[in-house]
Amino acid sequence: MISGKKRGFFILILAGFIFGAAAQEGDVYEEEEPEPPFDSEWDFVAPPLYSRGDKTFTISLGPIFPTVFWDSEGVLENRINVAGGTGSLALSYFLNSNLFIGGELGLMFISTRGKNMLFMVPMGARIGYQFILGRFEFPLSLLIGGVPQQYLELNHFGFLLKPEASVFWRFNPSWSFGLNTAWWFIPQWSEHTVFGNFVELTLSARYHF
Numbered sequence: 001m002i003s004g005k006k007r008g009f010f011i012l013i014l015a016g017f018i019f020g021a022a023a024q025e026g027d028v029y030e031e032e033e034p035e036p037p038f039d040s041e042w043d044f045v046a047p048p049l050y051s052r053g054d055k056t057f058t059i060s061l062g063p064i065f066p067t068v069f070w071d072s073e074g075v076l077e078n079r080i081n082v083a084g085g086t087g088s089l090a091l092s093y094f095l096n097s098n099l100f101i102g103g104e105l106g107l108m109f110i111s112t113r114g115k116n117m118l119f120m121v122p123m124g125a126r127i128g129y130q131f132i133l134g135r136f137e138f139p140l141s142l143l144i145g146g147v148p149q150q151y152l153e154l155n156h157f158g159f160l161l162k163p164e165a166s167v168f169w170r171f172n173p174s175w176s177f178g179l180n181t182a183w184w185f186i187p188q189w190s191e192h193t194v195f196g197n198f199v200e201l202t203l204s205a206r207y208h209f
Helices: 004-032
Strands: 055-071 084-094 099-111 117-120 123-133 136-151 154-170 175-188 194-208
Touching: 055 099, 055 175, 084 123, 084 194, 099 136, 123 154, 136 175, 154 194
Parallel strands: none
Antiparallel strands: 055 084, 055 194, 084 099, 099 117, 099 123, 117 136, 123 136, 136 154, 154 175, 175 194
């Protein structure tokens, strides 16, 4: 026969063992319990690549081609060579994820059939809108400004209208590289008004900051 004290001690040990086993089983259950699924309507929404205040600095170089020149009497004979060269520096400021404004300063040179050089320094303000598809960016812009021109001893300051379309590939967060095509419309309003047109095809490196 087990005495009363021994019986009580045995019951106390057994109760402690059962309580400890139950607590351990509860801990295991809590660890193995899967987290409830989290459904969000924002799972497929990526943050915009650009935001207000983002800026880009672009360097462009390439050839430029004269197209058609005309005056009040019709199309003029083209006395400029087939192609020249052009380059520009441009700064853009984004107003939101797509819309941007900025400015550009460039240089253009092309020779004539008489081996003389025509120089132009285009400058102006730009407004544009950019589409983005993956790592490709498609800015469309319009530059309005002026263009000092020099040919031999003749100097002229004229109006410049330059629509431009580009495609850029984002290489990394800081740099993208691309191709631009632009149309230069340059009227020379004077006693003999002439309207000149050029096509630009340039390669660009664009720094993002």
